[in-house]
Amino acid sequence: MSSYPWAPGYIDDGDRPQVVTSRFQYEDSYTLERYLATGGYDGLKATLARTPSAVHEEVRAATVLGRGGAGFPAGTKWGLTPQGVWPRYLVVNGDESEPGTYKDRLLMERDPHQLIEGCLIAAYAAGLSQVFLYIRGEMALAQERVATALNDAYAAGYIGKRILGTDFSIDIVLHWGAGAYVVGEETALIESLEGKRGEPRLKPPFFPAAVGLYGRPTIVNNVETLSNLPWLLLNGAAAYTAIGTATSPGTRMVAVSGHVKRPGVYEIINGTTTFRDLLYGDEFSQGIRDDNQLKAFVPGGGSAPWFTPEQLDLPFEGKLVGAAGSMLGSGAIMVMDDTTDIPAAALTLTRFYAHESCGQCTPCREGGTWLERVLSRVVDGHGTHADLDQMFEIGESICPGTFPHAASTELGLTAAPFPYKMTTICFVGPSAYAPVHSALTLFRSEFEAKIVERKRIPVSIEAVGAH
């Protein structure tokens, strides 16, 4: 058995360690009964037997990289809260909506207690006053599962006043969104939780850890990040860092979608698994559909610059992928085979970001929609050669300077590494440009093939006798 009807997409072929998906094999993995029968809340007990600083130190030592996109270590993030300022809050980012990403929803639907236990561990270590679990509005089942889990955990004394008879007391409040991609940005998430439009806040301050919810120190952590904590506290940082590499320890949830034989969500070993393993390996996606050739793939969610078969042997490791001109983002690979119309594929992403722009920053609001309109026109066969350069020009006003891209032997290109400069508050604007930039840089001939040559009519106005 490698996949389960109750966990659509999840595949656990192979003999890899399972840090966050160990219960997915059980149909009733979301119940308190199953959770308790499989070591549930033991990580919390281990936590409460130690001091908050010892727990914080354990998480810091494990270098749990944030799984939401930026990859910032959780232990370091918790340490950024200013000394002696109270209250402090935790906001759980369950607003998963980056194109290609499918993991947090599974973790919430299949193992909500694991997430709750992770929240409790974070709250204990960082001295938090209240936890807000923000789930994306469109995820009805995840909301129901988490609500049930919270109700059961309150009744059993795992959340609330004097947890397990200690002086640790905390409320976890379920909050849900109403459909807005940009709310996944942590300051927009906080604005939304304050009952406002989900517009990202101007930086600095750069981290909500300093000024966050209600202006108080606030830690924003991703669902997968927090789901790692129960295992970590039960097994220790040494066991955690024994998986993966020194810079990318532990495991990661990665979704491979698009033109592969077996699309799926896999819990992979961090830092060592290569893109070739993920796309072609027997344990993973088993190759390109119909045995077609691979044309390109998006390595880290819709915002990430694209890779081609030349980058297949790169491991799934943040620093190496950054140097090669892209990012790992939220663990989402989208695969395009050689039948793919590249300009049309790029349009599906640019349209997404143009649609999801919150409208605060002009380069994103106007630039994103311009990019979409110019690209649509090219895809529809009404474009001109000037349109192609125009798209670079629009991109330049969102991201001045060199935009990251992959190397290409065929085109004689060397990689331009991450990050980019930007004229916008958040990454939505640059994300609208990323697919256009990658597609145009790596596959310009496909765009040119869509340009219809219009010959000038060889008559002058005078000859027609207009005057």
Place this chain on the structure above:
Amino acid sequence: MSRLNEANVIVAKEIIGRYPKARSATIPLLHLSQQQNGYVTNEAMAHIAELVGATSAEILGTATFYEMFKFEPVGKYLLNICGTMSCALLGAEELIHHAEQKLGVKVGGTSADGKVTLERAECQAACTEAPCLQANYRFRYRMTTDQLDTFIDDLVAGRLDGEIPPHGTVARVRQHIPADKGVGAVPPTDVTEAPAWIAAQEATK
């Protein structure tokens, strides 16, 4: 009668009570009003404004930011077909076109019987199960045009009502914090000291 009804005002007050500041309950209360009326009415927004201590313009400002809130009646079922990359690579356009034909509407329209409103949705976090769709936020995966026909027929005939509630209801389970178990929300200005377990650690240093 499109303000929140008596039973929902009780639910609303419970929700508000969980937050350090009432305004934070805005989005949950907008969902509650949409659950009651099928869409968000001006009267409901004015009522929510009273409940959370904001102006109705502020509530409108928040509500209009979010895709899920509708300000005019929609069909009993909102059919959202995903059109972002992974779904598009595997036939989403064909699916959307087929749904338009089947329902006799363009994207954004509601079928003549008032049952189904069709929308093109953005990424629904089911990319490995492309092409996917949601009806009132309940998923269907790896859809073919034949399956879509059957699904729409079942939906309209009410055969899926056990699984798929009418538009406006998202989660059917609500969080409830029993009074004797909850810590209780405190306004941020009323908290000046470290929580007990942190203070205890400091004391032993």
